Amino acid sequence: MQSLTIKTPADVLSFIGHTLGFWPEESLVCITLADNHVGATLRVDLPKPSTETSYAKMVAGYLSHDSSAEGVVFAVYTSEPINGEHKPRAATIATLTGALAERGLIIRKGLLVGDQTVSQYDGDPQKGVRLPLSATQSGQINAEARLPRQYHRTHQPHHAASIDQRIPDPRCR
Numbered sequence: 806m807q808s809l810t811i812k813t814p815a816d817v818l819s820f821i822g823h824t825l826g827f828w829p830e831e832s833l834v835c836i837t838l839a840d841n842h843v844g845a846t847l848r849v850d851l852p853k854p855s856t857e858t859s860y861a862k863m864v865a866g867y868l869s870h871d872s873s874a875e876g877v878v879f880a881v882y883t884s885e886p887i888n889g890e891h892k893p894r895a896a897t898i899a900t901l902t903g904a905l906a907e908r909g910l911i912i913r914k915g916l917l918v919g920d921q922t923v924s925q926y927d928g929d930p931q932k933g934v935r936l937p938l939s940a941t942q943s944g945q946i947n948a949e950a951r952l953p954r955q956y957h958r959t960h961q962p963h964h965a966a967s968i969d970q971r972i973p974d975p976r977c978r
Contacts, residue, residue, distance in 0.1 A: 814936060829918075831884070833850075833894075840873075866908075868910060879898075881926065884920050915927060
């Protein structure tokens, strides 16, 4: 198995893009962690209004199937703008934090991925550092993960259920 070092927000986004094979939109992506090793990766559509509680329980339930997981890194992908001090999907993340805690999982880091930038989810959204999404195209993860991903795409899977008909987003390369 290939060993990758994930240190920066750009590394996290590159890892997500390569793992999923596409760039998520209006999505929550969660990655479980145990002993500084990556576990399961989950991508789900963002919830409809007023469904945060059932959504958070569902996501926490899926993530808790990784029995070795101790923590979670998440990324909220949304085109919803930051409005003053209001973070997009704040109610969803607050509810998810509680649902994960009930299962013994803590959130280690969160990212807010907009149309043009990425920033830490925690902290003041107006004062926080925002990086351009183009930074994800030149990170170490992108370079290390590129060859195995291309190799996988060029070979036929062993079973029909794994065929993915989506066109990869160029930001994932």
